[in-house]
Amino acid sequence: MGIKERKERHKEDLKTRILEAAKKLFVKEGYEATSIRKIAAEIEFSPTTIYLYYKDKTDIAYALHQEGFRLLRERLGTLVHVDAPFERLKAMGRVYMQFAVDHPDFYELMFIMKDPMQYLKEHHPEEEWPDGERVFDGLMQTVSACQASGYFSNMNPVEVAMLSWSVVHGLSSLYITSHFKHIADKCSSYALPDQEALLEKAFGAYVQMMQRMK
Template sequence: MVPKNRKERPKEDLRKQILDAAKVVFKQEGFEATSIRKIASAIGYSPTTIYLYYKDKSEIIHALHTEGFALLNSRFSVLAMVEHPFERLKAMGRIYMQFAMEHSDFYEVMFIMREPVDYLANYCQNEEWMEGSTAFYALLQSVEACMAEGYFKNYEPIQMVMVIWAFMHGLCTMKIVGHLDQIATNKSQLPDPGTLMEDTFQAFVRLIESTQ
């Protein structure tokens, strides 16, 4: 049903509705099967209206990519209150997991789907990707601060950033796509399947902490 007051909606409100609808359609049908017409239909508008805001679905998914990183970076902003660098790094991991669970639609666009990366490669080669860079350098700065305290001996900062990111991404992705729950359900030797994600995270924390 098309809302009666749709003509009165501010442009930014309509832009948000387009992105919210696109998130749902992309997640349900995948990028290739999604069309501007399907996104428009989800909010009760014509495709022509969508084209007033975005030239194609690639630009829409790039906008979602950007919005997701802005939201993640806003979550990371509270880390400035955590004084000890290793505690700050652990808190960053927890925020990352929480974000992935609460915003799995954004997470898939940001870290699983290839299309946003293709967009950056094709259209943003000469521009700095501020949102992604902000998240990356927040992790790098925390790692470097930990190294100043004696952690991660014999490793380069970028090496540890990639190890930590790869682990956290793998853990969150396994949870989102259902692999982690499948393991928890079918492996009776697990002490507590309900805490598998938390237990795995804690094991990783102990592992990297032992590098001090």
């Protein structure tokens, strides 16, 4: 490996360390309480080093936001082999929710925190939300395929896609903020399932409703 390659590898390794430290602190202490100085201390570098790679804290948050979407797209990409459109739509919902369960820190950055969107507004006003749009485009294609198969025939496809996303986002948000757990604990006399099982059952009820729209 030549000098140039070693320098590039060192640069990428350091950027990865910065992002991992930032993600850890965002989750542990909260976004507002996390400063560039704290991130630098976590990796034992000076704040000046971080500014060589990222403009500010929102730049770091947006980089994590992009990494989260890359992971989500990889998971959704495994569903291309599901030929039946409605089955693919259901699978997309389950993959989305499982992603939130497995990566609540990324999920919050991607779909709850306003700061990555603020970064786009300030630094790339010509772009609206490229990462989210790529995922939503895949959802729209699946909804259109469902309509071609006879589902949601009298409905606006954009509205169906927004409804589907809103439902799984709502369920996922309730899960990662422990609201599901709180309700399950309070309603223990009704023998509710554990939190992940409750998430699946709630999604199942939504799927049954969608099936009746055929």
